[in-house]
Amino acid sequence: MRKRIVIIGGGPGGYVAAIRGAQLGAEVHLVESDRLGGTCLNIGCIPTKTLLHTAELYRIVKNGAKIGLKTDGLRVEWPVLMKRKEAVVNSLVQGVTALLKANKVAVYKGHAVLQDERTVKIDAPTPQTLSADAIILGVGSVPVKPPFPGADLPNVLDSTAALSLPEIPSSLVIIGGGVIGTEFAALYNSLGTKVTVVEMLPEILPAVDGQIVSVIKKDLSSRGVDFLTEARLSEVRDAKKGLTAKVLTGQNQLEINGEYVLVAVGRRPNTENLGLESVGVKTEKGAILVNEHFETNVPGIYAIGDCNAQTMLAHVASAQGIRAVEHALGYRSFYNRKVLPYCIYTSPEVAGVGLTEEQARNQGLSYRTGIFPLAGNGKSIIEHCENGLVKIIADTKYKEILGVHIVGPHATDLIAEGALAISLEATVEELIALIHAHPTISEAVAEAAHAVIGNPIHWPPGVKKDIM
Amino acid sequence: MRKRIVIIGGGPGGYVAAIRGAQLGAEVHLVESDRLGGTCLNIGCIPTKTLLHTAELYRIVKNGAKIGLKTDGLRVEWPVLMKRKEAVVNSLVQGVTALLKANKVAVYKGHAVLQDERTVKIDAPTPQTLSADAIILGVGSVPVKPPFPGADLPNVLDSTAALSLPEIPSSLVIIGGGVIGTEFAALYNSLGTKVTVVEMLPEILPAVDGQIVSVIKKDLSSRGVDFLTEARLSEVRDAKKGLTAKVLTGQNQLEINGEYVLVAVGRRPNTENLGLESVGVKTEKGAILVNEHFETNVPGIYAIGDCNAQTMLAHVASAQGIRAVEHALGYRSFYNRKVLPYCIYTSPEVAGVGLTEEQARNQGLSYRTGIFPLAGNGKSIIEHCENGLVKIIADTKYKEILGVHIVGPHATDLIAEGALAISLEATVEELIALIHAHPTISEAVAEAAHAVIGNPIHWPPGVKKDIM
Amino acid sequence: EGVEKIKITPAARKLAQENGIDYTNLSGTGPGGRITREDIEKAIAGLAPEPAKRE
Ligand SMILES: Cc1cc2nc3c(=O)[nH]c(=O)nc-3n(C[C@H](O)[C@H](O)[C@H](O)COP(=O)(O)OP(=O)(O)OC[C@H]3O[C@@H](n4cnc5c(N)ncnc54)[C@H](O)[C@@H]3O)c2cc1C
Ligand SMILES: Cc1cc2nc3c(=O)[nH]c(=O)nc-3n(C[C@H](O)[C@H](O)[C@H](O)COP(=O)(O)OP(=O)(O)OC[C@H]3O[C@@H](n4cnc5c(N)ncnc54)[C@H](O)[C@@H]3O)c2cc1C
Numbered sequence: 005m006r007k008r009i010v011i012i013g014g015g016p017g018g019y020v021a022a023i024r025g026a027q028l029g030a031e032v033h034l035v036e037s038d039r040l041g042g043t044c045l046n047i048g049c050i051p052t053k054t055l056l057h058t059a060e061l062y063r064i065v066k067n068g069a070k071i072g073l074k075t076d077g078l079r080v081e082w083p084v085l086m087k088r089k090e091a092v093v094n095s096l097v098q099g100v101t102a103l104l105k106a107n108k109v110a111v112y113k114g115h116a117v118l119q120d121e122r123t124v125k126i127d128a129p130t131p132q133t134l135s136a137d138a139i140i141l142g143v144g145s146v147p148v149k150p151p152f153p154g155a156d157l158p159n160v161l162d163s164t165a166a167l168s169l170p171e172i173p174s175s176l177v178i179i180g181g182g183v184i185g186t187e188f189a190a191l192y193n194s195l196g197t198k199v200t201v202v203e204m205l206p207e208i209l210p211a212v213d214g215q216i217v218s219v220i221k222k223d224l225s226s227r228g229v230d231f232l233t234e235a236r237l238s239e240v241r242d243a244k245k246g247l248t249a250k251v252l253t254g255q256n257q258l259e260i261n262g263e264y265v266l267v268a269v270g271r272r273p274n275t276e277n278l279g280l281e282s283v284g285v286k287t288e289k290g291a292i293l294v295n296e297h298f299e300t301n302v303p304g305i306y307a308i309g310d311c312n313a314q315t316m317l318a319h320v321a322s323a324q325g326i327r328a329v330e331h332a333l334g335y336r337s338f339y340n341r342k343v344l345p346y347c348i349y350t351s352p353e354v355a356g357v358g359l360t361e362e363q364a365r366n367q368g369l370s371y372r373t374g375i376f377p378l379a380g381n382g383k384s385i386i387e388h389c390e391n392g393l394v395k396i397i398a399d400t401k402y403k404e405i406l407g408v409h410i411v412g413p414h415a416t417d418l419i420a421e422g423a424l425a426i427s428l429e430a431t432v433e434e435l436i437a438l439i440h441a442h443p444t445i446s447e448a449v450a451e452a453a454h455a456v457i458g459n460p461i462h463w464p465p466g467v468k469k470d471i472m
Numbered sequence: 473m474r475k476r477i478v479i480i481g482g483g484p485g486g487y488v489a490a491i492r493g494a495q496l497g498a499e500v501h502l503v504e505s506d507r508l509g510g511t512c513l514n515i516g517c518i519p520t521k522t523l524l525h526t527a528e529l530y531r532i533v534k535n536g537a538k539i540g541l542k543t544d545g546l547r548v549e550w551p552v553l554m555k556r557k558e559a560v561v562n563s564l565v566q567g568v569t570a571l572l573k574a575n576k577v578a579v580y581k582g583h584a585v586l587q588d589e590r591t592v593k594i595d596a597p598t599p600q601t602l603s604a605d606a607i608i609l610g611v612g613s614v615p616v617k618p619p620f621p622g623a624d625l626p627n628v629l630d631s632t633a634a635l636s637l638p639e640i641p642s643s644l645v646i647i648g649g650g651v652i653g654t655e656f657a658a659l660y661n662s663l664g665t666k667v668t669v670v671e672m673l674p675e676i677l678p679a680v681d682g683q684i685v686s687v688i689k690k691d692l693s694s695r696g697v698d699f700l701t702e703a704r705l706s707e708v709r710d711a712k713k714g715l716t717a718k719v720l721t722g723q724n725q726l727e728i729n730g731e732y733v734l735v736a737v738g739r740r741p742n743t744e745n746l747g748l749e750s751v752g753v754k755t756e757k758g759a760i761l762v763n764e765h766f767e768t769n770v771p772g773i774y775a776i777g778d779c780n781a782q783t784m785l786a787h788v789a790s791a792q793g794i795r796a797v798e799h800a801l802g803y804r805s806f807y808n809r810k811v812l813p814y815c816i817y818t819s820p821e822v823a824g825v826g827l828t829e830e831q832a833r834n835q836g837l838s839y840r841t842g843i844f845p846l847a848g849n850g851k852s853i854i855e856h857c858e859n860g861l862v863k864i865i866a867d868t869k870y871k872e873i874l875g876v877h878i879v880g881p882h883a884t885d886l887i888a889e890g891a892l893a894i895s896l897e898a899t900v901e902e903l904i905a906l907i908h909a910h911p912t913i914s915e916a917v918a919e920a921a922h923a924v925i926g927n928p929i930h931w932p933p934g935v936k937k938d939i940m
Numbered sequence: 941e942g943v944e945k946i947k948i949t950p951a952a953r954k955l956a957q958e959n960g961i962d963y964t965n966l967s968g969t970g971p972g973g974r975i976t977r978e979d980i981e982k983a984i985a986g987l988a989p990e991p992a993k994r995e
Contacts, residue, residue, distance in 0.1 A: 027927055057539065058540045058541060061539070062533075064529065070552075071529070071556055073546065076545035078546055107932075319907055319910035326929075338971045345908070387525060416909060428902065429952060430949070434896065439812055441787050441823065442517060442785070443518065443521055464575075899972040905971035
């Protein structure tokens with residue numbers, strides 16, 4: 005008997021689970037109330053990276069006099085870029101639609117709720133119920149809306165609205181210095197907008213290794229992004245031109261003007277109106293609780309991706325989706341929660357996997373670090389991007405790689421090597437012994453491994469490496 | 473007693489061996505007749521990649537209308553780019569000089585020859601002899617000069633001369649479709665030169681996996697590079713404007729005009745006038761013969777890098793240098809000749825490691841391949857570069873990864889993951905289980921692994937993947 | 941094709957060698973059956989009964 009899997013939500017968690025289920029021979033039904041692809045394809049990863057791609061090329065080439073480029077007249081045509089963003093999103097959404105069809109997944113348009121432990125009800129446009137052997141919830145997340153005075157003013161934006169502005173703003177205040185806030189800061193700064201980032205915590209990018217944060221922050225600051233940390237938004241008011249954000253830092257009250265205020269203070273699981281209570285699925289602060297197979301307390305009901313709030317990243321949602329459906333269908337499956345890479349598409353890029361130094365320290369581990377500054381890497385000098393670094397964290401005894409953190413060109417692709425190293429429990433010796441092609445940024449990974457136990461080749465002995 | 477190591481040649485083989493030897497406590501002497509850094513830093517990897525960096529940015533942005541860039545007036549300022557090339561080279565050469573000094577390596581300027589098995593003679597400017605416990609030869613290679621009529625005409629260039637042309641040529645005929653010829657083709661094509669590549673063999677890039685070659689060749693062709701294969705240069709003659717290259721293809725005789733003719737038909741070990749015969753070091757066709765420790769038939773004399781002609785790449789020279797000096801100093805050392813990545817800095821980039829399909833077939837191995845076209849990869853679509861692919865070759869029994877080949881954006885950095893996979897003897901299961909960050913080109917590596925044993929997630933089942 | 945290949949992670953190998961664990965008899969729990977550090981840790985703790993020899 006073919007198993008019936010019903011999936012609620014067509015984001016990177018749900019649609020990937022659907023394809024994997026179909027590949028394994030299940031009869032798969034997928035319900036999506038909005039557009040296939042979810043947050044990631046429509047208003048998240050894909051549109052932001054499409055805008056960043058053009059913006060960063062623009063910035064690099066605009067500053068290209070030193071590398072032999074004459075750029076009179078170079079500019080960004082915002083309406084064309086907006087259309088391109090739509091085109092990329094649409095082509096990927098169509099791609100997902102075609103993939104689901106090719107895999108014979110039945111797709112339903114409508115809002116779904118759990119009716120009982122084995123039944124899903126779709127309420128629009130034509131109400132209908134689907135019975136299932138297993139149900140996978142991939143309902144994603146929505147932006148947190150803090151209730152400050154002025155939150156409803158028209159030019160107070162969330163990340164979705166910030167993707168579709170009528171023109172490049174002259175100034176922008178971003179509330180929240182997490183990954184999304186920082187990427188928008190890089191984006192609009194590159195396009196010429198005056199950007200101020202307001203972060204409540206002592207430092208931006210709290211989950212990122214501290215040394216990496218200081219490099220990227222210094223870089224963005226030198227390009228004109230203002231960062232206010234330990235700063236709390238109290239109010240937004242209409243001003244003559246645009247808005248005024250009132251911000252408290254310690255004892256001081258600052259007023260920052262901006263054409264727009266972008267609120268990017270986090271996302272919360274989208275688990276209301278799903279019928280969770282009626283079937284008894286347990287949640288905590290809105291996040292659905294799951295075990296290591298992403299199964300909820302109700303056997304046969306799984307929750308994957310942003311809605312379980314473990315790690316709100318698209319590839320993590322996809323991986324959890326694959327694991328959940330494989331488990332539901334009785335397959336043995338692998339999910340290594342130690343190896344969940346993250347990427348930040350600033351320029352230079354930031355990426356990391358495994359433990360940060362702060363985590364290693366807080367866990368009381370005995371560890372060593374190795375750092376290699378990209379000022380010692382030929383390709384980084386060629387790419388005019390010498391401020392980055394690679395940092396490796398290894399355990400003291402076996403020199404096993406526990407964390408790899410990169411700020412530099414192509415970091416988001418380079419991190420795959422670090423992820424593979426951690427997942428295969430490689431030690432620094434193996435990374436040192438591995439011959440890395442020249443000239444590549446990846447050579448710096450071997451050098452950082454070298455730095456864990458001795459001195460890299462391309463850095464003078466005894467010269468401090470961690471102060472850029 | 474500290475061991476004395478004398479190294480002849482300050483290229484990436486010799487200078488890296490010197491630093492490593494010093495790190496391990498040896499007294500190291502390095503003789504270089506020309507500039508430190510050798511071919512790689514002065515006239516090879518570094519200047520070519522510096523020019524390609526600007527040229528590829530220029531081409532991408534020049535064609536940027538679709539991604540929202542308005543580029544009236546964008547152009548390359550050749551004299552500025554030439555100066556930048558010098559500046560990058562000089563800063564890296566100074567870096568090597570400083571590293572050698574910081575590691576207390578004694579550097580001699582002059583031409584060195586072997587006097588006996590333990591003595592090196594430097595003949596310029598002040599003759600002097602150095603005694604050694606071990607001698608490492610890292611004398612590199614020089615371009616092959618085929619003796620066709622017209623070879624000495626002023627506008628017939630080698631790769632060194634092609635790096636310093638007075639202006640961007642209007643047309644260029646490149647003899648030789650190897651890596652160096654292909655990179656120059658990409659470089660000058662991007663800058664607007666009409667480029668024709670003449671290759672004697674049936675296909676360009678003979679060492680690269682055939683499917684990868686067809687992608688990059690098609691891409692370069694579509695941009696206007698003409699490729700003539702099974703074509704033999706018979707003569708170059710002065711023409712009214714520039715030169716005429718006479719080329720035989722089968723029965724046909726073609727005449728191709730070009731402002732310049734670049735001869736890039738290979739390099740040969742630079743082993744003349746080194747005193748090899750006098751001390752009895754064996755060579756074959758000029759290449760110094762070595763064992764697995766890169767030691768010659770004369771114990772204590774090593775030969776690394778281009779001069780042993782095993783694999784003429786800078787990182788291979790460095791790796792061999794490290795292994796040789798470690799062996800000379802009595803350390804155990806690792807060199808995995810199955811894991812020597814190569815890179816081609818066209819755009820999209822090409823990189824590979826391990827066996828090509830042709831090699832696997834010729835060795836009679838039982839293997840399977842997995843291909844993932846970048847048209848199914850979101851980041852490639854964002855980067856407007858959907859023509860690439862990732863190809864994995866795995867053995868049939870264990871599904872162990874034997875080869876990884878990539879044509880696409882950032883291929884040269886992505887290949888590090890493939891190299892680590894092969895060196896750790898990873899299987900396709902492990903690459904599939906590894907969570908790759910989204911959106912990155914590296915996701916395609918996991919998909920290609922998936923394709924070895926089943927169907928990738930982001931490609932419709934049953935749709936042929938290898939025809940682009 | 942006589943000898944079967946044993947897949948073990950580098951960290952697991954170090955741990956096994958240091959603790960005198962004969963990992964040639966273990967069957968690994970990693971993807972593709974690779975022996976992981978956790979497998980060796982369990983073997984050291986005597987938790988995982990070593991399965992029958994590979995044929
Ligand atoms: C601006 C921005 C940039 C980002 N950039 C990145 C990045 O670069 N890399 C990265 O890894 N992550 C990024 N993320 C995060 C990423 O988008 C999410 O982690 C990912 O989309 C989560 O996938 P999901 O499948 O869990 O949920 P979602 O993608 O949110 O999909 C959930 C889907 O479920 C549907 N749905 C919800 N409830 C119901 C219901 N009751 N019935 C039917 N359908 C329902 C929704 O309409 C939605 O389509 C970004 C997010 C944002 C906002
Ligand atoms: C145009 C071009 C592009 C290239 N691009 C790349 C690339 O992107 N990636 C890559 O990996 N490889 C590339 N290569 C190949 C790379 O440059 C060589 O493989 C590498 O330089 C070899 O290093 P080596 O130390 O063996 O020799 P070399 O770099 O050639 O250095 C040998 C040195 O020895 C000195 N010397 C020779 N004889 C004596 C003597 N008797 N006494 C004293 N000194 C002596 C020479 O002056 C020279 O400095 C490129 C080559 C060229 C020509």
